[in-house]
Amino acid sequence: MNWYLRIRKLIQKKFPNNKFLHRYFGLIAFIIVGIISLFIGNHVNEFWQRLIILSAIYVIMAVGYNFSNGVAGQFSLDPNAYAAIGAYVAALLTMSPETKENVFILEPVMKPFDKIQLPFLIATLIGGLAAAFSAFLIGIPSFRVRGDYLAIITFGFGEIINVIANNLVSLTNGALGLKGIPEYTTLAWAIGWAIFSVFFLWHLTNSQVGRILKSIREDEIAAEATGINVFRWKLFAFTLSGFFIGIGGALFAHYLTTISPQVFTFFLTFNLLIIILIGGLGSIVGSAIAAVLFTFAFEILRVFEEGIHIGHINIPPIPGLRMVVFAILLIALMIFRPQGLFGDKEVSIK
Amino acid sequence: MKKIFKLFAILIFNLSLAFAMKQVNVGVVLPMTGPISAFGQQTWEGIKLAHQIEPTVKINGETYKINLILMDNRGDKAESANAASRLITQNNVKVILGAVASSNSIAMSTVAEKNKTPMISPSSTNPLVTKGKKYVFRVCFIDPFQGYVAAKFARNNLHAKTAVIIMDIAQDYSVGLAKSFKKAFEKMGGRVIRILPYKSGQTDFKGILTVIKYLHPDVIYVPGYYREVALIARQARQLGIKAKILSGDGAEAPELVKIGGKAVEGLYFTTHFDEKSISTKLGKEFVKKYHETYHKELNSLAALGADAYFVAVDSIKRANSLDKEKIRDAIANTKNFPGVTGNITIDKNGNAVKPAVVKKVENGEFKYVTTINP
Numbered sequence: 001m002n003w004y005l006r007i008r009k010l011i012q013k014k015f016p017n018n019k020f021l022h023r024y025f026g027l028i029a030f031i032i033v034g035i036i037s038l039f040i041g042n043h044v045n046e047f048w049q050r051l052i053i054l055s056a057i058y059v060i061m062a063v064g065y066n067f068s069n070g071v072a073g074q075f076s077l078d079p080n081a082y083a084a085i086g087a088y089v090a091a092l093l094t095m096s097p098e099t100k101e102n103v104f105i106l107e108p109v110m111k112p113f114d115k116i117q118l119p120f121l122i123a124t125l126i127g128g129l130a131a132a133f134s135a136f137l138i139g140i141p142s143f144r145v146r147g148d149y150l151a152i153i154t155f156g157f158g159e160i161i162n163v164i165a166n167n168l169v170s171l172t173n174g175a176l177g178l179k180g181i182p183e184y185t186t187l188a189w190a191i192g193w194a195i196f197s198v199f200f201l202w203h204l205t206n207s208q209v210g211r212i213l214k215s216i217r218e219d220e221i222a223a224e225a226t227g228i229n230v231f232r233w234k235l236f237a238f239t240l241s242g243f244f245i246g247i248g249g250a251l252f253a254h255y256l257t258t259i260s261p262q263v264f265t266f267f268l269t270f271n272l273l274i275i276i277l278i279g280g281l282g283s284i285v286g287s288a289i290a291a292v293l294f295t296f297a298f299e300i301l302r303v304f305e306e307g308i309h310i311g312h313i314n315i316p317p318i319p320g321l322r323m324v325v326f327a328i329l330l331i332a333l334m335i336f337r338p339q340g341l342f343g344d345k346e347v348s349i350k
Numbered sequence: 351m352k353k354i355f356k357l358f359a360i361l362i363f364n365l366s367l368a369f370a371m372k373q374v375n376v377g378v379v380l381p382m383t384g385p386i387s388a389f390g391q392q393t394w395e396g397i398k399l400a401h402q403i404e405p406t407v408k409i410n411g412e413t414y415k416i417n418l419i420l421m422d423n424r425g426d427k428a429e430s431a432n433a434a435s436r437l438i439t440q441n442n443v444k445v446i447l448g449a450v451a452s453s454n455s456i457a458m459s460t461v462a463e464k465n466k467t468p469m470i471s472p473s474s475t476n477p478l479v480t481k482g483k484k485y486v487f488r489v490c491f492i493d494p495f496q497g498y499v500a501a502k503f504a505r506n507n508l509h510a511k512t513a514v515i516i517m518d519i520a521q522d523y524s525v526g527l528a529k530s531f532k533k534a535f536e537k538m539g540g541r542v543i544r545i546l547p548y549k550s551g552q553t554d555f556k557g558i559l560t561v562i563k564y565l566h567p568d569v570i571y572v573p574g575y576y577r578e579v580a581l582i583a584r585q586a587r588q589l590g591i592k593a594k595i596l597s598g599d600g601a602e603a604p605e606l607v608k609i610g611g612k613a614v615e616g617l618y619f620t621t622h623f624d625e626k627s628i629s630t631k632l633g634k635e636f637v638k639k640y641h642e643t644y645h646k647e648l649n650s651l652a653a654l655g656a657d658a659y660f661v662a663v664d665s666i667k668r669a670n671s672l673d674k675e676k677i678r679d680a681i682a683n684t685k686n687f688p689g690v691t692g693n694i695t696i697d698k699n700g701n702a703v704k705p706a707v708v709k710k711v712e713n714g715e716f717k718y719v720t721t722i723n724p
Contacts, residue, residue, distance in 0.1 A: 045439040046465065050432055103478075106529060166520055166549070176522040179456055179478050256427050258456045260522065263427060299432060305422060319382030319422045 026285040026347025027202050034195045041187045049187060055295035056190035057251050060197045062275040062291040063284050064244025070281035070344065071205050072237035073217025075151045078138070078158035079245045079272050082131040084165055084264035086246025087253035088172055090127030091181045093118045094254065099180045107170045120184040124193075124250040131246020132239045134161075139238040143231055146220070158269060165261035177260025178253075185255040193251060194288070197244050202284045204240075206346065213237055214282070278333060280340030285347045290340070301325050371415045374407060374672065376662060377437030378418055379448030379458060384425035389450045389651055393472055394420065396652030397447060399639055400659040403632075407666050416663065423449055427457040434458040438465045444672055445470065445662045445681075450651070452476030452522060459486040468665075468678040472658040473651055476526060480700035487681050487700040489657040489689070490622060491724075493523065497530025499620050499706040499722045500571060500596055505538045507708075507720065508594055508618075510568035512541050516558060516582060518574045519547045527573035527598050543567055550578060555585050563591055573598040579617075580610035587613040594618065602650060607714045617711045622650040623691035624707045624718040630688035632660065637690075650691075657689040661696075 008025070015021050021028070034056075041052045065079045092100075092113045100109050108114065118126070142153045165172045172178070204210055215223040216230055224230050253259045271294070279290030304325050307317035333341075378397060381390035397418065406413050419441050421433035430449050437443045438461070446462060446469040449455045455474035462469040462485050471479055471488040475496065480486045504510040513535055518524035532542045543565050546558040559582070562570065570586070570593050572579050579601045586595065597619040606614055625648050628637055636656055640648045664687055665680035666672070684696040695703045708719040 046461075047432070047435040047439040050435050050461075054428060054432070106525065174522075175518075175520050175525050177453065183460065252428075256431065256457055257460050258427065258453060260453055261520070262453065298429075299436065302421070302436075306419075317420060319420065322422075323383060323424075 023206075027199065029347070030198055030285050030288055031195055034191050034198075038187060038191045041191075051295060051299060053185060053187055053190040053255055055292040056194040057185070057248050057255060058272075058275065058291035058295050059194040059288045060251065061245050061248035062272055062279070062287045063197050063201050064241045064248065065272045066276045066279070066281065066284060066287040067201050067205070067244070068237045068241035070276055070283065070287070071210060071217070072213040072234060073282075074143075074234055074238065075147070076142075076154035076238070077151050077266075077269055077273075078154040078161070079241075080264045080266060080268040081138075081158045081161035082135055082242045082245040083249030083252065083268060084161055084261070085134050086124075086127035086131040086249030087259050087264070088127075088165065088178070089130040089246075090123040090250030091178050091253040091259060092116075092171070093123035093126060094120055094182055094184065095178065095180065096182075103176075103179050104170075104173050106174060106176065110170045113171070120182075120189070120254065124247055127250035128243045128247040131249065132243035135242025136235065136239045139235045143234050143238075155266075158266065162261050162265060165264065172261070175260060175262075177258060177262075179258045181253055181257045181259070183254060183257050185251045190251055190255070193247060197247070198284060198288050201240075201244070202346070205282075205284050209236075217282075274330065277340055278330075280342040280344055282344030283340070283342040283346055286340060286342030286345075289342075289347075297326060297329075298322065371406075371413065373417045374414045374666065375417050375419055375437075375441050375443040376659075377434070377441060377443035377446040377448075378420045379423050379430055379433045379437070379446060379454075380420065381425040381450055381454070382420070382422040386425045386451060389473075390422075390425075392649055392651040393450055393655035395644060396472075396640075396655030397659050399636065399643060399652070400656035403635065403639065404660065404663055407663050409666065409670055409672065419443065423454055425451060425454065427454055430454040431457045431461050434461040434469070435465075438462070438467050443467070444666065444674055444677055447472065447655070447658045447662060449474065452479055455479045455486075459483055462486060466678075467674055468662075468681055470658045470662055470681065472654040476522060477701075483700065485678055487661075487696055487702075489661055489691075489694055489702045490654050491704060491706055492701055493526040494530040495724060496598055496620050496706060497527045497532075497573070498534040499708070500527070500573075500598065501531050501534035501538060501540070502722055503618070503620070503708050503720070504535065504569045504571070504596055505540055508569055508596075510540060510594070512543050512565075512567045513569045513571055514543050514562050514565055514567040514593075515545045515571045516555075516562075516574070517545060517547055517572075518550050518578060520549045520551075521574065523598075523600065524573045524575075528571070531571050531573065548574075548578065548582075550575065552578065553581060555582050556589070559586050559589050559591060562586070562593075563589055567593050569594045569596055571596045573600065575600040576603040576606040577609060580606050580608075580614055583610050583617055584613040596620075599650060602709070602716065604647075607711060610711075614711045615713075618708055618719065620706050620708055620722075622707065623653060624709065627707075627718060627721075628690065628692075630690070630692070632688055633690040633692075653690045657691055657694060660689050661687060661694060 037052055041049050068074050096117055138157050275290045275294050276287045279287035301322035304321045307315050380394055401418055423430040423433050450473055452474040455471045463483050468485050473490050475493045477492050515528045517528035579597050583595055595617045599621040601619040602621050637648055669676040669680040687694045692704050697703050705721045705723045707721050709716045710719045
């Protein structure tokens, strides 16, 4: 963090009165890092490139999830459902009719999808919109309850979508999943969407809308007493969050080239929950940084599994050790910084 | 000071010894943790032992030490692809062995194909793993073949006319086998009365079994994993269903008898090989060593893992080069390689052509029944 503090100090000294730079420091820094990684990504080997793409996808899903969970304070547990909807819809739209015919061996594809093939951008957008629409539909009955009950209801919806994915064979190919999805998610697409989602949601969070949602988070009754239509705003946050998670899911499908219901189990939700808790509930840039750290940590911690050979001392490779190390790091973080790395504040100079 | 110097000298000596022999890196991607870690660990046992039997390879008269690099994929698709990409770009491996689950292998194969690195899967049976891929191979048979074998055995040996299939809709393996069994069984003149679904993790099968009781099929085909197969057999016998039960290689685990007890007596299943009828020299040596090291019966996954390793080493030897393109050609040209599970020939689609074995549970043990050729 030393270099970060140094840059902050430098900016404070050089531009003591530039309010714009102070306020948008975190956002600007993130966008610059994004653009730099776009250039770096084109020159490093495929392994690092893949990691950069994966972390960009996690950034999109995490900031989307954080918008409803952290900013609006509605604790939901179903991002895996929206990621699944986004992924399946977009994949069905980009796969060529011939591939679909080969993949769907159990039952032929449902009617409109058997002939359609759309460009990647449009398919991604439709995937995101489908996820947003389902979030809207799920939100209407769910927001009749709040707090822990909301978490349980949304958890149920997440499971229902998974069961549907296993059983609606003519649309999802059941447990076999979709295979041979074109590998469209390039560095530019992933980082472009990541920058867009962080930029968009950051602005929304730090605007009137963000303040309304935060007031709902802090005290629903007080918010309602000031004339805020709590239900409508909650639904808005939920739908928007669904949209971005759906976009993330669509990019994820075109990154993996194969999806099945097993990809979108509760574990995905769990990962995203860890990310937004590391970054801090309510901090958009915080969860974006946490998403990058989370993705890279799993690969960098592999060092612990490779075993060490120094002269006569041979420590054999222990598979699974990195998970233990990761868990210990998480516990340490929760003890020393229970509010996450950035708390509920944006990264800025004050 | 002198002591430190001495230690340092020893260290350098050791290091120089380690680097004296040239090395070939071979990557291994397996689910060592996560929900299917048992499969990954069994395969790794086999690969490790095979490496002990053949730790070096000779290329152009020079001996190279084979260096196995294991990566854990947690049974996860994204991790599998990352691991493969890490092995290729960071560790510069010449061949990748893995993964176990077909969905993981498919995610990996995209990376292998793009980087032109040969990959051999020990036990991914889904046809799409190798379909249309130039650098991806496997040493096991594919699902349609196993389904066909089960259907042939049911028709010719059990003389079954009607069958009911119980399939696990959450496992692509099970769905694939059910589909190919139905196709083959009906082609041979049999009739599949009904396909009934369940989901892995389910413990109560009375509902579907009551339906089956009134359908009176000659044979019940249950392509699933051992836990559910054992429970289905148990509950079927409790309800008084007398039909013969037939399963796939997912049933082959000691736990089948532990959970199923008397109910699984007389249950048939198709699998990759039989330990007692191994005829190759390499196979005999491997089985002997396996018993000495692990003190248990050789399972299919370990044997297939060993075969993937042996085929890879043999191909490097025949290619007589460390050029990945030449190694790929050598793997593709593998003909009658005497491996652990029998003679392995790789066909033009990258799949192994080899017979399947039918076994039966008898007195709590797996007895060899017959071999069915492709």
